[in-house]
Amino acid sequence: MIDKLINGIKEKNAPIVVGLDPNLAFVPQFVKDTAFASFGQTLEGAGEAIWLFNRAIIDQIYDLVPAVKPQIAMYEQFGIPGLEAFVKTVDYCHQKGLVVIGDVKRGDIGSTSEAYARGHLGPVEIGGKSYFPFNEDFVTLNPYMGADSVLPFVKMAGQTGKGVFILVKTSNPSSGDFQDVETKDGSRIFELAARKVEEWGAGSIGENGYSSVGAVVGATYPEQAKTARALMPHAYILVPGYGAQGASAQDLLPNFNEDGLGAIINSSRGIIAAWKKEEYKEFGQYKFALASRQAVLDMKEDINAALASRFGHKGEEK
Amino acid sequence: MIDKLINGIKEKNAPIVVGLDPNLAFVPQFVKDTAFASFGQTLEGAGEAIWLFNRAIIDQIYDLVPAVKPQIAMYEQFGIPGLEAFVKTVDYCHQKGLVVIGDVKRGDIGSTSEAYARGHLGPVEIGGKSYFPFNEDFVTLNPYMGADSVLPFVKMAGQTGKGVFILVKTSNPSSGDFQDVETKDGSRIFELAARKVEEWGAGSIGENGYSSVGAVVGATYPEQAKTARALMPHAYILVPGYGAQGASAQDLLPNFNEDGLGAIINSSRGIIAAWKKEEYKEFGQYKFALASRQAVLDMKEDINAALASRFGHKGEEK
Numbered sequence: 001m002i003d004k005l006i007n008g009i010k011e012k013n014a015p016i017v018v019g020l021d022p023n024l025a026f027v028p029q030f031v032k033d034t035a036f037a038s039f040g041q042t043l044e045g046a047g048e049a050i051w052l053f054n055r056a057i058i059d060q061i062y063d064l065v066p067a068v069k070p071q072i073a074m075y076e077q078f079g080i081p082g083l084e085a086f087v088k089t090v091d092y093c094h095q096k097g098l099v100v101i102g103d104v105k106r107g108d109i110g111s112t113s114e115a116y117a118r119g120h121l122g123p124v125e126i127g128g129k130s131y132f133p134f135n136e137d138f139v140t141l142n143p144y145m146g147a148d149s150v151l152p153f154v155k156m157a158g159q160t161g162k163g164v165f166i167l168v169k170t171s172n173p174s175s176g177d178f179q180d181v182e183t184k185d186g187s188r189i190f191e192l193a194a195r196k197v198e199e200w201g202a203g204s205i206g207e208n209g210y211s212s213v214g215a216v217v218g219a220t221y222p223e224q225a226k227t228a229r230a231l232m233p234h235a236y237i238l239v240p241g242y243g244a245q246g247a248s249a250q251d252l253l254p255n256f257n258e259d260g261l262g263a264i265i266n267s268s269r270g271i272i273a274a275w276k277k278e279e280y281k282e283f284g285q286y287k288f289a290l291a292s293r294q295a296v297l298d299m300k301e302d303i304n305a306a307l308a309s310r311f312g313h314k315g316e317e318k
Numbered sequence: 319m320i321d322k323l324i325n326g327i328k329e330k331n332a333p334i335v336v337g338l339d340p341n342l343a344f345v346p347q348f349v350k351d352t353a354f355a356s357f358g359q360t361l362e363g364a365g366e367a368i369w370l371f372n373r374a375i376i377d378q379i380y381d382l383v384p385a386v387k388p389q390i391a392m393y394e395q396f397g398i399p400g401l402e403a404f405v406k407t408v409d410y411c412h413q414k415g416l417v418v419i420g421d422v423k424r425g426d427i428g429s430t431s432e433a434y435a436r437g438h439l440g441p442v443e444i445g446g447k448s449y450f451p452f453n454e455d456f457v458t459l460n461p462y463m464g465a466d467s468v469l470p471f472v473k474m475a476g477q478t479g480k481g482v483f484i485l486v487k488t489s490n491p492s493s494g495d496f497q498d499v500e501t502k503d504g505s506r507i508f509e510l511a512a513r514k515v516e517e518w519g520a521g522s523i524g525e526n527g528y529s530s531v532g533a534v535v536g537a538t539y540p541e542q543a544k545t546a547r548a549l550m551p552h553a554y555i556l557v558p559g560y561g562a563q564g565a566s567a568q569d570l571l572p573n574f575n576e577d578g579l580g581a582i583i584n585s586s587r588g589i590i591a592a593w594k595k596e597e598y599k600e601f602g603q604y605k606f607a608l609a610s611r612q613a614v615l616d617m618k619e620d621i622n623a624a625l626a627s628r629f630g631h632k633g634e635e636k
Contacts, residue, residue, distance in 0.1 A: 023433070024444065032445070041445030073430045077437035078444075079451025080402055087398060107460065108423055109490040109558075112391045115341070119395035126342065126396075127350070127359030133397025142425065144462035145488045146495030170463050172427040177464030181510065182502045189496060189507065196495070240427075 001137050001162045002214070002236060003206040005099045006261060008066025014300050015261075015307075017101060017238070018061055018292075019268025020089060021071040022050040026273040028285035031056075047081030050074070054089045056289040057272055062096035064296045069101040069238075069266055090135055101238065102136030105167065110148040117156035138163045140216055140238070143193050144178075147200070154200055154213055163212035166200075168193045168228050171218025171241030180224070190224060194231035201234055208261065210236045217255055219247030219265070226254040229262070237263040243270030243299070249306035260311040265303055271295045319455045319480045320532070320554060321524040323417045324579060326384025332618050333579075333625075335419060335556070336379055336610075337586025338407060339389040340368040344591040346603035349374075365399030368392070372407045374607040375590055380414035382614045387419040387556075387584055408453055419556065420454030423485065428466040435474035456481045458534055458556070461511050462496075465518070472518055472531055481530035484518075486511045486546050489536025489559030498542070508542060509549060516550040526579065528554045535573055537565030537583065544572040547580070555581040561588030561617070567624035578629040583621060589613045 009015045024032065027049050035049035058068070075086035093100050106116045118124040120139045122132035138157075141150055143166050153164050169179050169190040179190040194215065201211030211234045217225050219241035229237065237255045241247045242265050255263035274280045274295035275288035283291035327333045342350065345367050353367035376386070393404035411418050424434045438457045441448035456475075459468055461484050471482050487497050487508040497508040512533065519529030529552045535543045537559035547555065555573045559565045560583050573581035592598045592613035593606035601609035 021430070023429075036445060041447045043442075043444065043449055043451060046442075046444045071426075071430055071433075073424070073426055073433040073437070077433040077440075077442050077451065079437065079449070080398060080405060082437070082451070083401060084398055105424070105426055105460075106391070108389075108391055109488065109563075111341075112339070112389055115389075115391040115395040119391070119397065119400070124361075124364075124395050124397075126361065126364045127354060129359045131361055131397070133361060133395065133400070142423075142460050142462050144460050144485060144496055145490055146492030146497070148490050148492040167462060170427065172463055172466050174464030174466040177514070178462055178507060178510065179464070181507065184500045184502050184504070186502070189499065192496065192499065245427075 002210050002212045003208055005066060006208045008099060012066055014065050015264045016065045016300060017067040017069045017264050017266045018065055018271050019069045019071060019266050020054050021074045021268040022053050023074060027053045028288050030285060043078050043081040046078040047085040051085040051088050055092060057292045058092060058096055060289040060293040061296050062098055067099040067101055068093050069103050071103040100136045101138040103140050105140050105142045107142040107145055107149040110152060113149050113152040117153045121156045121160055121162045138165055140165045142167050157212050158204060165214040165216050165238040166197050168215040169217045169221055169224045171220045171245050191231060194228040197235050198232040205234055210234055214238055219251050220245055222251045222254045229254055239263050240266045243267045249302045253306060253310050260307060267299055320528050320530045321526055323385060324526045326417060330384050332383050333582045334383045334617060335385040335387045335582050335584045336383055336589050337387045337389060337584050338372050339392045339586040340371050341392060345371045346606050348603060361396050361399040364396040365403040369403040369406050373410060375610045376410060376414055378607040378611040379614050380416055385417040385419055386411050387421050389421040418454045419456040421458050423458050423460045425460040425463050425467040428470060431467050431470040435471045439474045439478055439480045456483055458483045460485050475530050476522060483532040483534050483556040484515050486533040487535045487539055487542045489538045489563050509545060512546040512549040515553050519552055523552055528552055532556055537569050538563055540569045540572045547572055557581050558584045561585045567620045571624060571628050578625060585617055
């Protein structure tokens with residue numbers, strides 16, 4: 001799956017993943033009205049609204065980017081109907097040829113992580129039958145509980161040809177509370193995590209030179225990104241924090257390797273709520289999905305310009 | 319809610335929480351047959367099987383213990399139908415007067431943690447209406463992402479009278495990979511987490527002297543428990559690892575305070591899969607829930623004997 005992701009990045013010339021994190025505040029009123037007309041102002045109505053919203057955006061961006069990253073919290077907040085919208089979104093993205101990174105940040109003691117791994121990277125066995133309940137291609141994981149909380153996912157990913165991204169240095173303001181703490185050996189905690197990622201991925205390196213065990217490193221911390229990049233040369237880095245969280249295209253560069261690969265940049269609000277931004281207000285609520293398309297095109301240009309300034313013009317003769 | 323939990327522990331003389339972690343391997347064949355007869359060997363069939371299994375056990379233990387702890391991974395592995403069984407289980411436990419600790423180990427960047435907090439400790443607002451989708455009384459949280467990943471839950475818990483338990487030192491074999499790492503100041507990472515727990519709970523101390531911000535400390539690490547206990551005197555400690563994971567009643571003692579309170583011990587497999595153990599085989603599969611009841615009674619005796627050896631005979635004149 002890591003090779004499918006990388007080949008998609010190359011083909012579409014877009015190291016970009018669109019975060020499908022649909023808060024109701026991002027959903028245009030006419031979409032909500034449509035959903036509520038059928039289901040009322042209920043959890044079912046909210047689930048329908050975010051599904052309709054997602055589908056319209058997916059239709060406008062699937063040809064531009066290799067992957068999407070639905071954040072499961074935004075669905076889980078609406079209970080069962082929200083999670084039904086999550087499942088429909090994953091299935092629809094697969095129909096459109098997109099790689100799906102489930103941003104679930106799970107992790108638990110071994111036997112419990114096995115259950116999560118069955119549910120998300122599946123299969124789960126019931127009697128004599130097998131099912132893939134959530135069926136993402138990648139999931140994000142929290143490593144605080146150590147190796148035995150992560151390895152059941154790595155093992156399942158190996159069996160199903162999927163992958164994981166492990167939190168190393170997250171994009172949020174207080175990520176340093178634990179991740180930047182210096183150990184007595186002079187490493188910081190996120191550096192230990194980065195070393196583990198490289199170690200856990202050693203057995204799954206694909207044709208492009210990257211393993212199925214990737215890492216999450218926030219764009220908001222370029223200094224730490226440089227360090228993490230060096231510690232885990234075979235890990236693909238999923239980079240949140242561009243745009244709405246404040247990082248610029250230049251801030252992203254330390255996450256890339258010399259091959260111009262090695263990182264995929266996420267934008268969520270900046271894409272899916274583009275229609276609410278001054279910059280795209282000409283689209284209005286009814287063309288919200290076209291505003292998202294334009295925002296992807298603009299992001300692609302911004303990132304590729306930064307990459308060109310660092311690595312030369314990719315995709316052209318030099 | 320922390321006071322409801324503590325008062326329940328006192329009334330039932332049982333610092334015990336039953337972990338409702340229903341793997342299909344724990345469910346007697348006749349229960350699975352019943353469920354599969356209606357729904358087939360499907361996700362729906364699995365969801366029905368674990369719900370029937372849970373309900374029978376809850377009926378036999380609700381008068382003995384103050385709380386249950388469903389581990390959401392065991393439901394999530396069966397997708398939407400599994401999570402429907404989770405919701406039914408939470409609701410049924412509430413009907414039976416039990417405090418429900420959702421073992422979800424969530425945590426994300428601020429706005430995403432807010433969404434999780436709405437979903438689990440909720441309400442979530444839809445149009446002009448409010449819903450409590452999962453509606454646990456407490457949730458467990460992973461602190462690796464720092465303060466802004468935890469505080470949205472603490473805030474929501476304050477608004478809804480609920481609570482949280484934050485991972486400090488987990489019970490699994492490799493929990494030390496990060497949690498036991500020594501910092502340059504000579505603290506270990508779990509000690510930093512313990513200090514944060516005490517700090518984050520300072521504003522929510524109830525009538526029994528404990529805050530709504532508790533901690534998870536595994537029974538399998540009594541030395542670390544002693545340290546953690548001292549660092550967070552106002553935190554209730556949720557203690558996994560007793561029984562199936564190998565810890566004895568004596569190992570639990572460091573988690574308690576001098577008042578004989580301060581800790582609640584979880585057992586999952588040891589209770590819900592009791593009918594499969596040699597010790598309770600006389601019950602057979604058809605009386606599996608009675609085996610669970612007996613296992614709770616035995617656990618209560620074991621733990622109260624250990625507590626009496628340490629704190630004197632509770633509930634009797636000394």
